[in-house]
Amino acid sequence: MYGVQASYGQDGPGMKTEVREAAVVAVVVALSGALLGVLWWWLAPSVPLVGDIVDKNWVVYFKDTEGEQAVGVDGTFTLLALAFGLVSAVAVFLIRRRGGVPLVVALAVGGFLGSLLAWRVGVWLGPTQDVIAHAKDVGKGVAFSAPLKLGAKGVWLVWPLAALLVHLGLMALFGPRDGEPYQQQAEGHPQQGPYGTPPV
Numbered sequence: 049m050y051g052v053q054a055s056y057g058q059d060g061p062g063m064k065t066e067v068r069e070a071a072v073v074a075v076v077v078a079l080s081g082a083l084l085g086v087l088w089w090w091l092a093p094s095v096p097l098v099g100d101i102v103d104k105n106w107v108v109y110f111k112d113t114e115g116e117q118a119v120g121v122d123g124t125f126t127l128l129a130l131a132f133g134l135v136s137a138v139a140v141f142l143i144r145r146r147g148g149v150p151l152v153v154a155l156a157v158g159g160f161l162g163s164l165l166a167w168r169v170g171v172w173l174g175p176t177q178d179v180i181a182h183a184k185d186v187g188k189g190v191a192f193s194a195p196l197k198l199g200a201k202g203v204w205l206v207w208p209l210a211a212l213l214v215h216l217g218l219m220a221l222f223g224p225r226d227g228e229p230y231q232q233q234a235e236g237h238p239q240q241g242p243y244g245t246p247p248v
């Protein structure tokens with residue numbers, strides 16, 4: 049019986065340790081969303097707007113109604129989120145080879161919170177949200193950049209989903225394998241019964 053109890057201790061850290069590690073992973077992954085937000089603001093295409101006066105009221109419209117810049121803003125965020133999901137999953141796998149439910153949940157939660165933080169940082173760094181005031185400042189008919197925004201909020205899920213898929217794939221390919229039953233016999237030890245006693 050003592051042999052069985054000792055083998056259980058080799059399965060990995062206790063649940064409290066896994067939860068603590070998962071909490072650290074979630075916080076670090078989420079905070080890295082600030083970097084994603086900066087990159088999104090820097091790399092996203094500018095969406096030009098134009099202000100005009102109609103019936104003594106300012107109106108704002110797209111300068112190029114056929115332009116695809118707005119789609120490019122979402123696409124830039126999506127590609128960056130995919131890259132951050134890949135990097136975070138690989139980093140967590142290399143640091144903590146042995147998986148676990150808390151770690152997987154931490155990746156998903158951290159990725160989602162990181163996406164929200166990236167969105168808020170990008171919007172904060174980008175042009176002002178008050179487009180009417182911006183149009184008045186630059187003048188009638190003068191193009192200016194629209195504020196950053198995401199047309200499809202579903203892109204918030206790209207990072208956590210990418211991180212989960214990559215991490216699970218790495219665990220399946222390179223993760224530790226369960227030991228064979230009666231592994232001690234292969235190591236030169238006498239074969240034992242199911243309760244650590246010699247077989248009858």
